[in-house]
Amino acid sequence: MRTLRPYLPVLVLGVLLALAPLFVTSNVVLNFLVFTLTVALAAQGWNLLGGFGGQFSFGHAAFFGTGAYASAIWQMQLGFDAWTGFVAGTLAGALAGLVIGFLSFRAGLRGSYFALVTLAFAEVFRVLANSSEVTGGAAGLLLPLKIGAENLQFADRATFLGFVVALVIVVLLLVQWIRGSRFGAQLVALRENEEAARALGVDVLVVKLKAICLSGAITAAAGVLYLQYFLFIDSGIAYGTWISVEVLLAAIVGGLGTVLGPVVGALALHGVGELAKSLAGGLPGIDLAVYGAVLVVAVAFLPGGLVGIVRRRDRPRPVRDAAPVEGEA
Amino acid sequence: MYSADIIIEALLNGLLTGAIYALVALGLTLVYGVLHIINFAHGALLAAAMFAVLFVNQILGLDPYVQIPLLAVIFFGLGYGLQRLVIGPASHGRDENILLVTLGLSIIIENLLLAGFGSDTRSLNTDYSFAVFEVGPYLLGQARVFGAAGALATAALLWLFLSRSDTGKAIRAVAREKIGASLQGISVGHVYAVTFGLGCACLAVAACLLLPTFYVNPRIGSAYVLVAFTIVVLGGMGSIVGAMLGGLIIGVVESMSGLFLGESLGQIGIFLIFILALLFKPTGLFGAKA
Numbered sequence: 001m002r003t004l005r006p007y008l009p010v011l012v013l014g015v016l017l018a019l020a021p022l023f024v025t026s027n028v029v030l031n032f033l034v035f036t037l038t039v040a041l042a043a044q045g046w047n048l049l050g051g052f053g054g055q056f057s058f059g060h061a062a063f064f065g066t067g068a069y070a071s072a073i074w075q076m077q078l079g080f081d082a083w084t085g086f087v088a089g090t091l092a093g094a095l096a097g098l099v100i101g102f103l104s105f106r107a108g109l110r111g112s113y114f115a116l117v118t119l120a121f122a123e124v125f126r127v128l129a130n131s132s133e134v135t136g137g138a139a140g141l142l143l144p145l146k147i148g149a150e151n152l153q154f155a156d157r158a159t160f161l162g163f164v165v166a167l168v169i170v171v172l173l174l175v176q177w178i179r180g181s182r183f184g185a186q187l188v189a190l191r192e193n194e195e196a197a198r199a200l201g202v203d204v205l206v207v208k209l210k211a212i213c214l215s216g217a218i219t220a221a222a223g224v225l226y227l228q229y230f231l232f233i234d235s236g237i238a239y240g241t242w243i244s245v246e247v248l249l250a251a252i253v254g255g256l257g258t259v260l261g262p263v264v265g266a267l268a269l270h271g272v273g274e275l276a277k278s279l280a281g282g283l284p285g286i287d288l289a290v291y292g293a294v295l296v297v298a299v300a301f302l303p304g305g306l307v308g309i310v311r312r313r314d315r316p317r318p319v320r321d322a323a324p325v326e327g328e329a
Numbered sequence: 330m331y332s333a334d335i336i337i338e339a340l341l342n343g344l345l346t347g348a349i350y351a352l353v354a355l356g357l358t359l360v361y362g363v364l365h366i367i368n369f370a371h372g373a374l375l376a377a378a379m380f381a382v383l384f385v386n387q388i389l390g391l392d393p394y395v396q397i398p399l400l401a402v403i404f405f406g407l408g409y410g411l412q413r414l415v416i417g418p419a420s421h422g423r424d425e426n427i428l429l430v431t432l433g434l435s436i437i438i439e440n441l442l443l444a445g446f447g448s449d450t451r452s453l454n455t456d457y458s459f460a461v462f463e464v465g466p467y468l469l470g471q472a473r474v475f476g477a478a479g480a481l482a483t484a485a486l487l488w489l490f491l492s493r494s495d496t497g498k499a500i501r502a503v504a505r506e507k508i509g510a511s512l513q514g515i516s517v518g519h520v521y522a523v524t525f526g527l528g529c530a531c532l533a534v535a536a537c538l539l540l541p542t543f544y545v546n547p548r549i550g551s552a553y554v555l556v557a558f559t560i561v562v563l564g565g566m567g568s569i570v571g572a573m574l575g576g577l578i579i580g581v582v583e584s585m586s587g588l589f590l591g592e593s594l595g596q597i598g599i600f601l602i603f604i605l606a607l608l609f610k611p612t613g614l615f616g617a618k619a
Contacts, residue, residue: 056428107609109608111424112424115425116558117607120600120603120604120607127593127596127597128594130593138593241551252429284448285441285442288439291436292432292435292438292439295430295433296419296430296433296434296437300418
């Protein structure tokens with residue numbers, strides 16, 4: 001039992017989310033949950049690299065979009081089925097992670113430079129998807145409606161929600177397992193001090209590459225979910241900055257480098273966003289303006305995120321004002 | 330294939346646009362050079378400045394060029410306040426935090442503009458918006474010529490200010506050696522805020538120069554911020570000369586890739602340069618160190 005204890009919170013969260021459809025039948029709420037959990041899944045991918053590994057990406061849309069487009073092309077252009085499309089999309093995300101990671105980590109980019117280069121990669125992908133034939137150009141791709149479990153399309157939103165919840169739980173368990181593993185320890189070590197980790201024999205490049213591949217795969221899986229739920233993607237949705245921003249927001253607001261953080265953060269953010277929207281009476285953009293304010297406040301006052309408020313004792317001490325003298329590095 | 334005349338004309342127009350881009354990048358590189366932070370809100374602040382130009386034009390009917398002193402002062406104050414009251418305190422001096430706080434600011438600004446002005450794309454038409462100068466066989470947009478001249482003049486003024494004035498010397502001292510400067514009695518917090526204010530004032534001037542030919546919508550900032558980052562990385566982070574030359578290069582690249590690759594695929598040229606510069610020459614063409 002002892003070794004299973006760390007997994008308990010994830011399982012409890014999973015049961016709660018899985019039971020949600022029993023209590024709510026409103027399509028609005030179910031839509032909200034499906035979309036929010038899709039973002040939470042993508043955010044967990046970001047968190048693995050950014051939260052645990054300390055490599056902040058500003059361009060996770062590159063993975064989200066690659067997953068969505070790869071699965072759509074797999075199904076529409078190559079004629080395979082949706083389940084293998086799910087696998088193909090996830091693998092494509094890992095591959096994108098490998099390429100972007102290899103190029104940028106080998107060049108030694110970190111901190112703000114890594115953030116900027118990922119942003120640029122996502123933009124390159126967006127421009128390519130917007131102007132190439134196979135991705136449907138600016139019109140995007142409309143996945144044909146073929147309801148049926150074998151096509152990963154469900155007539156009932158609650159069933160789709162069940163699938164999303166299952167996937168989120170599997171990934172959370174995986175992350176919890178990684179956290180306790182040797183790889184997880186190496187990842188945290190390089191976040192805290194890359195030179196020290198290297199000196200202790202951690203192969204920094206390999207650990208970073210593993211992390212970005214896994215991160216890309218998880219975020220790409222979320223992209224496939226988006227495709228299967230909305231049955232439509234275009235370059236602005238799949239590779240847009242909105243998803244890059246949402247995933248880092250959810251992870252930071254929920255709690256960087258925590259297992260539950262991204263889910264808690266995504267639920268809290270979207271909850272506040274919906275609230276702001278209904279209070280502002282349809283003023284466009286007001287929910288996003290609130291997101292931005294939440295980000296500033298979270299960075300200023302909540303270094304451990306929402307999860308950090310609850311578990312003050314196991315969170316790492318925030319390194320406030322610890323940066324010695326800027327510009328000397 | 331295009332005739333040489335079309336290519337030369339695109340080259341000249343690219344240089345003119347590039348001069349204005351350089352002014353946008355100048356604010357960013359100045360802030361980086363002194364505060365060593367990447368201001369992600371730079372593009373959103375530019376969008377805000379462009380809307381301010383539109384707004385003042387509608388209320389007071391002032392020509393964008395006449396508004397330059399007014400907006401430069403307002404945005405200097407805005408930048409000073411932002412750095413002093415928000416970015417400085419919220420980021421606890423950590424690099425990633427500053428990136429995140431300025432990202433948060435850019436989201437707030439962008440969406441407040443959306444809420445306030447709607448998502449329509451707007452432009453400001455003046456007498457010279459569509460007028461051209463005929464230089465030999467080439468047609469150059471008058472607003473672009475004025476814009477480039479204004480941008481170069483502003484850069485020269487800024488250079489003079491930094492090299493001659495006491496405040497400018499204090500700024501350069503802080504950029505070089507923060508602790509040493511503060512031991513000489515320079516208030517580092519004040520200099521940071523002044524520098525940030527100067528960066529925003531550059532944006533306000535750039536907005537006044539851009540509007541007669543360029544359109545604006547609340548989301549335009551994200552397009553400019555990437556262009557500005559590309560210029561700054563290419564020119565070397567913190568280098569003013571680098572930002573000017575980088576701006577001209579990027580203006581030409583944009584104009585050429587638009588000509589040869591078409592409107593949609595043409596944007597890719599800038600991003601590719603950005604990635605290649607970061608991967609292979611992160612110190613830039615003129616930067617001393619990364």
